[in-house]
Amino acid sequence: MLGKVIVEHLKKDREKREEELARLSKKGEEVLEKQSMAIENYKTELERKTFGIFERKRKQELQEIEQEAQDSVERAHTNIGKFESGAKKDVERELLEYKKEKMGQIEQEAKMILRYTTKDVLLKTLSPKDQEKLVMEAIKKATKEKLFS
Amino acid sequence: MKKKTLFEKIITVEEANTLRDFLEKVATRIYLQKGDILTLIKKETPFGVGLDIISYLHQNEVDVKDPTKLELALDNLNKHLEELPCLTLTLSFMPKKDLLEKISQICDEHTSGHTVLALVVDEDILAGAIFEYNGKRRDYSLLEDLALKYGTF
Numbered sequence: 001m002l003g004k005v006i007v008e009h010l011k012k013d014r015e016k017r018e019e020e021l022a023r024l025s026k027k028g029e030e031v032l033e034k035q036s037m038a039i040e041n042y043k044t045e046l047e048r049k050t051f052g053i054f055e056r057k058r059k060q061e062l063q064e065i066e067q068e069a070q071d072s073v074e075r076a077h078t079n080i081g082k083f084e085s086g087a088k089k090d091v092e093r094e095l096l097e098y099k100k101e102k103m104g105q106i107e108q109e110a111k112m113i114l115r116y117t118t119k120d121v122l123l124k125t126l127s128p129k130d131q132e133k134l135v136m137e138a139i140k141k142a143t144k145e146k147l148f149s
Numbered sequence: 150m151k152k153k154t155l156f157e158k159i160i161t162v163e164e165a166n167t168l169r170d171f172l173e174k175v176a177t178r179i180y181l182q183k184g185d186i187l188t189l190i191k192k193e194t195p196f197g198v199g200l201d202i203i204s205y206l207h208q209n210e211v212d213v214k215d216p217t218k219l220e221l222a223l224d225n226l227n228k229h230l231e232e233l234p235c236l237t238l239t240l241s242f243m244p245k246k247d248l249l250e251k252i253s254q255i256c257d258e259h260t261s262g263h264t265v266l267a268l269v270v271d272e273d274i275l276a277g278a279i280f281e282y283n284g285k286r287r288d289y290s291l292l293e294d295l296a297l298k299y300g301t302f
Contacts, residue, residue: 115273118275118295119272119273119275122275122276122291123241123272123275126276128242128245130276131240131241131242131276132244132245132248134276134277134278134291135240135244135248135252135277135278136248136251136252137277137289138277138278138280138287138289138290139252139255139256139278139280140255141287141289142280142287142289143255143258143259145287147259147280147282147285147287148256148259148260148264148282148283149259
């Protein structure tokens, strides 16, 4: 009888313990689930914040790059403008010099042709008498202009 | 017509130099051909001025039989020829003798002594003449005329 009572008691005690264990187990799972969710939330929040930081950083860098590129383009435009202006002046100056030089050459050549032609024509058309007459006129002119005084 | 002197018969510098060379040649022969010097002068003097040289010696009362005096007289004549005033004449053609004589005559009319002509022929002056005398230059060339009218020609 006593044994039966003990067995019964032990059986009840065991059931009680199993219930307690089940309850604790369930409680544990709930805590674990809550913690998991909290971790998950924290992770999500962390990712969001990290993404924000990266995004801001990226935007800032992009702006800096954009600004730098714009500055470079402006500098390039300025330099091109200066270069174009300088180059234009150089080309204009060189053209003027070239033109002047060529005009001088043409003038010299024209004079040379004229001189040769005149010489050729005169030497053919002026008779010795004409030549002598011009020389006599020259010596008379020279004496009038006091060459010998 | 006035008779020309010895110097007046020497028209150009070239002639003067030829005559000077001849006088030097005569001077070297004075002591070798005493009796023949006057004949040598008469016959061989260029430009037909042998008699003019003899006349010059007489006028200057040179004892032609005295070699030393004759040498000195010829040397003086040589120096005189060397020191004749010179007119540099640039022409576009080679002139004839008579033109040079006319120019020489005009020069002598305007100078105290005789002037010899240094002739330069330069076709580039085209016509007319350029004169240079005693540091003065007068350009009456056609080239100069054209240059004055049309700029550097």
